[in-house]
Amino acid sequence: MAKRAAPNAVVEPRRRILDAAASVFAERGFSAAGVEEIARRAEVNKAMLYYHVGDKATLFREVVLEVIRRIQEELAAATGTSDDPRKRLAAVPMAFARVAAERPYFPQIMLREIAAGGAHLPDEMLVEITSVVAFTRRAVEGGRRKGVFRGVNPLLVHLMLVGSLLFIANATRMRRRIEDIQPLPRNTPKDLATAARGISEIILQGIAKPRARRRRP
Amino acid sequence: MAKRAAPNAVVEPRRRILDAAASVFAERGFSAAGVEEIARRAEVNKAMLYYHVGDKATLFREVVLEVIRRIQEELAAATGTSDDPRKRLAAVPMAFARVAAERPYFPQIMLREIAAGGAHLPDEMLVEITSVVAFTRRAVEGGRRKGVFRGVNPLLVHLMLVGSLLFIANATRMRRRIEDIQPLPRNTPKDLATAARGISEIILQGIAKPRARRRRP
């Protein structure tokens, strides 16, 4: 289906552009990202970039939209698997870890945009994000009803799950720089999936309903 | 003993500049922040800004340095208070919450810089950050020795404590935008101190050493 045999033409320009944009946005952030460099990495003419996708803001929105969709897919898949609230909850950081494994630029872009207060995203896209929060809320409330979780603020739990994971994913890069300067204890979590498991383990125990105290005599 | 009675001169120019810089960096991020606007907010001539503090990068470093120092102070104060590992650990998110209360721009700048991988900070400043991690590690290991915590990766705990808090602080702003669009359940943590308590409560229970199981009869 490729139009030419040129090395980069095997993948459609739009795809190349979005990938290039993602990587530059991740590395530099929205403002510091240069349209010039995105075009260069996509091996595309700058004008073509406008032709195929649109201006810088559109570029960014498309990139973010794709990852949000992927998160939603992962969570949808998890929904079907089991209705154990503990498994449901653990699926949240794991979904993020999976998408991050697929698209390494994702945690950086996401954290940057959170820090920016969503400044580069339109209303509709923010609303999409809400669906992810809703997933966690249902799990927490389900667990509560079933007596496996104590009463906790579901939003707090969500933010801890996701925040911890994204934070860890990003901090790793900074940590590597520090390790280049001074030797550090050797305990960084190896990969994000491992981190995701560590996070849900702690949080699940953290919100578990304590066993009924032994009744006083 | 202010030098002049002019409305903005009650506080030293350097202070005004750093405060203005902090607010602009928080709102816009390093690259999108304009020296022009920083100067305007500081009510200072653009050239004066260079005279008093230095270029944009220096400006940023000074701002970050100040908040790191404040975090270190808060933790140092907590160190003196008690040697209960649980209290020590709870002091970490609380220190961040306190500094954030004092300097509202802090969580945003910090999260942005984490997402940037420390790109705008010199090596020495990254090293300073290590001291904060060390505080958590000592608390976790102390708790372990005393038998109140189970064996967990201290770095993971640290990143969860700090990451959760910073993430919550930032997500709040995005959340408010969403709330303007569609009504949401009314459960956002009121202030950061409350969030800090919620976080440490969950994590402390999450890493607590389980009581010895009663032996089966």
Add this chain to the structure above:
Amino acid sequence: MAKRAAPNAVVEPRRRILDAAASVFAERGFSAAGVEEIARRAEVNKAMLYYHVGDKATLFREVVLEVIRRIQEELAAATGTSDDPRKRLAAVPMAFARVAAERPYFPQIMLREIAAGGAHLPDEMLVEITSVVAFTRRAVEGGRRKGVFRGVNPLLVHLMLVGSLLFIANATRMRRRIEDIQPLPRNTPKDLATAARGISEIILQGIAKPRARRRRP
């Protein structure tokens, strides 16, 4: 086959820019030359100037490179003509005079850069200059072997030939200013070619091997 009929478009933008740059560098010197003015004289947008050639330093280097090439061409042409050391030597100031006639800004730029110690030129370009010195050295040494020149430092001869010519070319402008103030004897060399001849005449006699003294009877 000009692209447009617009009045300034008959000559390629890059050419116009280099010419404009040359004239401004000559008039004002590297530091005082304004990119703004270069663009104006080239009838080009300031950004286009960066697009077509590069920054101020690059602009300068390209201009200098062109004239060095021209000098080398002139000398190469002279090499083929004759192998009389006297003619070879005379070709040196004449080459400079010819290039100066073609590009009036050349002596000024060159003298300015000599005075700057080559501060705006990269190593490779300085090396190019060496080839010109080598030409003179070969002529002087050739003349020595053939017994027409006495033993003199070839570098000294080179610097006198070139220095005199460039100095005269530049002093003329200053001299004109003086003449506007007070009347002067009417003896300025008319053009640079004449000056070049005057210079080589004096220097050739100056380094000529004196005839063998008539032996005393």
Add this chain to the structure above:
Amino acid sequence: MAKRAAPNAVVEPRRRILDAAASVFAERGFSAAGVEEIARRAEVNKAMLYYHVGDKATLFREVVLEVIRRIQEELAAATGTSDDPRKRLAAVPMAFARVAAERPYFPQIMLREIAAGGAHLPDEMLVEITSVVAFTRRAVEGGRRKGVFRGVNPLLVHLMLVGSLLFIANATRMRRRIEDIQPLPRNTPKDLATAARGISEIILQGIAKPRARRRRP
């Protein structure tokens, strides 16, 4: 006489400023020279520099004026010594070499200003320079009358004498840079006085009246 014992106060501020200005003007040229740096080198407050000498243009003029005066003094001294036209003529490059030995920045400033066409000097100062030319002219014309020089353009001779010397003085710095890149024959004139002697030797022979041709039989 010194007002204070402070290390830099033994020499009057005005002197320090002029010396600092001279060195910066020599190194960087008029436009690139920064008032800031001049003040720093003079160990003087920037405002004081304006108080003691004046603005940048004035600073420059004072520096140039001083060296012109010194050249005039040297030539005046030479006038008294002998009335041999050859010695008179040789005194010209030697005067420049002497002043250069005293004030190393002099040849650079001078050559730069020649290249600038005197742009930074007022009319009166240009006129002063004329007196130097006049010295050479008298020597050349005197020598002509006495039958030791042939008929040559005195201005040409002057420009060759002075131009060669200044050119050599400046080229030396560029030459050193080249030598750092590639090894070169070892024949640079050691110091300027030696160069001055080399120059006048060649030029004196170059304009010497040829011995009467042996009359044709």
Add this chain to the structure above:
DNA sequence: AATGAATGAGGTTTCATTCAT
């Protein structure tokens, strides 16, 4: 679908000079 050229606005930084004390 593709490109090189064009553009205007804006970015950061520096500079010579002066003022208030």
Add this chain to the structure above:
DNA sequence: AATGAATGAAACCTCATTCAT
């Protein structure tokens, strides 16, 4: 005689975007 602070203009350069072909 001396200083730190102030200022406005201008410097160089980059950017996102569009146009003509």
